[in-house]
Amino acid sequence: MKRSTSRNKKNRVSNGQKNIVFHNSVFFLRSDIFPDESFKPEEYIKNIPRSILLRYAILFINNFNHHSHIESSEDFLDKYFSEYKDKSYLIWKKILRDKSIKFNTKIVIVYPLSNFKFFEIASKQSEFEYKLDDIEYIEKSNINVLKCYLSINEIFASKEAICRMSLEKWWPNDISLLTSFLGSLMESDITKFSPIFNYIAQYTKSKYLFSYLLSTPNTRELLKEYLMERGLNSVSDYLGKLVFIFDQTANRDKIVGLALFTIDPIKFPKLYKFVNMFLLTKITDDDDFLSIRNSPIIELEPNVFHLIHDKFLFDKLYIGIFFDLFKIYKERKMTMLNDFMGHFGEHFFERYLASKVLYDIILNKAIKLSGEDIKSARLKSELKGEPDYYIRDWQNIYVFEVKNNLIKNSIKYSFNYEKVEPYLKTRFIYDEENKKDGVIRQIINNIDLIFSNKLDFDQINSCNSIKIYPIAIVPEESYSSYGFNYIVNQWFEQELESRSNGNRLRYRRVRPLVIITIDTIIILRYYIKMKRLKLKDLLDTYIGNYLTKQEYNKNRISFTMFVNNFIVGSGLPPIDFKHSQDEIFPDFDFRFDV
8 A cells, every 4th residue: 555646646536436435335315316405404304203203213223234134225215115106216216226337336325324313313303293194294204204314424425525635645546445444434333243242242341340340449449339329239230130131132123123122110110220321311413422322222102112222232331331430430539540541441451351361362282471471570681561462372473462542533533544544553653742652563572572582481492483473452343444454564564674674584474463352352262262263273364365465456354354254154153152151250259249
């Protein structure tokens, strides 16, 4: 990947790039069907009751994902608009097909971010009575819902102009990859998940978080405040009630895929009160849809609860708890942790959690050392800096750097590579403001120690036969955006080149850098312990297929997506949730009474 020169400016962006969103898909817009209209999205739906609009919104959110039986935009039009007597939808379908032919790509109607923006707009509308038998009104309402939705698509399509401007200096062959990357970065933490894998990963992290909170007096006090505020007696009480809600997500309408459940407040007052803690009562406009993330359940009828989005509910098991703890810490003006974010980032995520989940990632009698183990072993050494985790399995060395850095929303939703690239380079290469090496340079520093025979915590007989696998462990699915790993690995290769002083053979034993989310490690560990998968085999396959081949049209999926596809495609058995938890936490007692 490289920037173009000014001489090639006229060739930088081809006409075929116009309106590209992600993965070479193009938006279906209001202007495609209704070119003479220019109302704001909310103006189309002002005469439709709020409750009806919110049901539409939840349907949209649950379409084109793991619950939906709708596979294309034409299927969507058939499902929701084919009943009209005037057959307007046939005209729309023709426009859809013509646009698909014009751009030679898939046309997107239902887009993840448009779904949540529609929900935000719908939730602010008024509630009023309407006639269920008024066919003309219902048909007009449905068309206006479509107009509103396609108008929202116009908003996100407008970001494409920002994207094109930020990519003017890049070669045309790179523009498609970078555009897909920017689009995927905006929506990856909403759509890139498998329900069962996500559930298990969040539940596992939650238990480790509670284990950590119970391990010291200061964090134990924080946990006590957290449980008391929610009227809960113990950690087990909290997890048990959450699991009840999760179990309801499996009880979906077989046709539309909606999850809803009822709770009698008379029979189950404590459970009813608990569910109400996750109830959406007020919504604010936010690029990250923070209101819905914080409150992923809505009550449209008395005591009948609708789940808005699985992912946001799953997040309440771990990242939601983390931010709730931070809120309590600030409101109570607690000071025992000094820097809350820094403490949990370093002590919990980078040390405690990482060491727990990485220990079993290699089953053989390998050398396995955490950063803390290495520090303890080199008390008399003058060397400074160590990998966060180090594994040597015979001649294969795995050098891990673990970072708990979340990507800022202002960066994720900018759709501007001129903002995204320098921000990510401060994380992965060098932070000029704080004078601190990023992940790439930290890993290469440790690789240099290996090749210079200065490693003081492991004895390597010969560097001529080893293979080094550099791995970055990260906290969220935004790092699994399309093309993210490929782009960062290009920076990694450039750093190796600059360090080699013309002798590139020095690093011939170093494999490309692979970015892995902590959730993926948790899922992999289960299959590795079952002896159904090996980390080295997965890394070699992923590197060979998605990082090293130079074809411009090559698929650049993340390691997380690769693993998900591999597990499903290989026909491996599903994870036994109870068995996986019993195996991880065989003796731990979470009955912490407040």
